[in-house]
Amino acid sequence: MLRPSAFTAPGRFWRGNLHTHSTNSDGVLPPEEVCRRYKAEGYDFLALTDHFIGLYGYPMTDTRPYRDAGFTTLIGAELHSGAQSNGELWHILAVGLPDDFAPPATTSFIAEPGQETGPEIAARAVAAGAFVAIAHPQWSGLTLADARSITAAHAVEIYNHGCATGCDRPDGAGIADLLLTEGRRLTLIATDDAHFSEPDHFGGWVMVKATENTPEALLAALKRGDFYSSQGPEIRDIRVEGDKAIVECSAAASVVAMGWGTGAKGVHGHSMTRCEVPLDRLLGSPWIRISVIDAAGKRAWSNPIWREAGKNPRIL
Numbered sequence: 001m002l003r004p005s006a007f008t009a010p011g012r013f014w015r016g017n018l019h020t021h022s023t024n025s026d027g028v029l030p031p032e033e034v035c036r037r038y039k040a041e042g043y044d045f046l047a048l049t050d051h052f053i054g055l056y057g058y059p060m061t062d063t064r065p066y067r068d069a070g071f072t073t074l075i076g077a078e079l080h081s082g083a084q085s086n087g088e089l090w091h092i093l094a095v096g097l098p099d100d101f102a103p104p105a106t107t108s109f110i111a112e113p114g115q116e117t118g119p120e121i122a123a124r125a126v127a128a129g130a131f132v133a134i135a136h137p138q139w140s141g142l143t144l145a146d147a148r149s150i151t152a153a154h155a156v157e158i159y160n161h162g163c164a165t166g167c168d169r170p171d172g173a174g175i176a177d178l179l180l181t182e183g184r185r186l187t188l189i190a191t192d193d194a195h196f197s198e199p200d201h202f203g204g205w206v207m208v209k210a211t212e213n214t215p216e217a218l219l220a221a222l223k224r225g226d227f228y229s230s231q232g233p234e235i236r237d238i239r240v241e242g243d244k245a246i247v248e249c250s251a252a253a254s255v256v257a258m259g260w261g262t263g264a265k266g267v268h269g270h271s272m273t274r275c276e277v278p279l280d281r282l283l284g285s286p287w288i289r290i291s292v293i294d295a296a297g298k299r300a301w302s303n304p305i306w307r308e309a310g311k312n313p314r315i316l
């Protein structure tokens with residue numbers, strides 16, 4: 001029997017948003033007000049991740065003053081350096097950065113020759129202790145080769161709420177599935193990328209399992225993959241037993257298991273809180289991930305569950 005670590009790790013789930021901006025870069029609200037709003041909305045933690053660009057003085061926004069007994073923050077930034085294959089500047093999310101993380105030579109949102117590359121700054125952030133994610137792949141126009149090049153990344157943004165509401169380009173699942181199929185053990189985060197300039201907040205979050213709501217415990221749990229992501233539904237347990245996945249969740253209209261290629265199977269019903277998804281349609285995929293979709297169309301996403309290292313028997 002396999003269970004994702006989010007459901008076996010000790011502790012409880014803490015709700016947080018890992019991608020947010022303030023007036024320290026191009027957000028509308030000052031850091032104190034951003035933190036106040038997330039806390040008032042019921043979040044347990046927030047990472048304020050301003051654009052780490054010279055234009056804004058390379059901000060590493062200090063949210064420590066807004067921590068209290070019921071709410072904590074992670075120090076982070078959205079890193080930018082070097083060009084993607086479309087010539088545009090990289091966007092890489094880094095949570096858990098040190099205050100003295102050395103700035104790249106990125107003066108504006110325009111990529112310039114000679115800059116540290118995206119893969120290099122991602123690796124430097126990981127070496128400095130951060131949890132690193134490939135941000136908004138669809139919005140960025142990332143190719144698979146671009147995404148593949150960020151070898152240090154822990155995660156991919158499977159859903160970016162600001163890119164959903166502002167651009168109708170929320171997706172990271174397509175490129176994440178291709179990377180998983182190449183054997184990359186990435187996790188999947190939903191984020192807001194809130195600037196408070198649009199209805200871009202309180203739409204995508206992570207539920208992190210940890211014994212305490214502290215930056216250290218949350219960061220370690222993120223790196224271990226002890227979390228799932230959501231727009232609303234709760235995932236309470238997932239167990240893979242033989243050729244079925246048993247999913248316990250808040251009231252769902254569909255529960256879908258996915259693997260490589262076309263491998264997928266959905267189970268549908270009314271207000272399902274427990275269901276068994278047959279996995280025989282997953283074509284022997286070494287990884288499985290689960291989506292829970294409620295009657296309003298809101299989703300929750302598990303991290304990939306790895307069954308084995310495998311090769312798709314259909315690829316000769």
Ligand SMILES: [Zn+2]
Pocket residue numbers: 078091135136
């Ligand atoms: Zn971005």
Ligand SMILES: [Zn+2]
Pocket residue numbers: 019020021078193
């Ligand atoms: Zn952003």
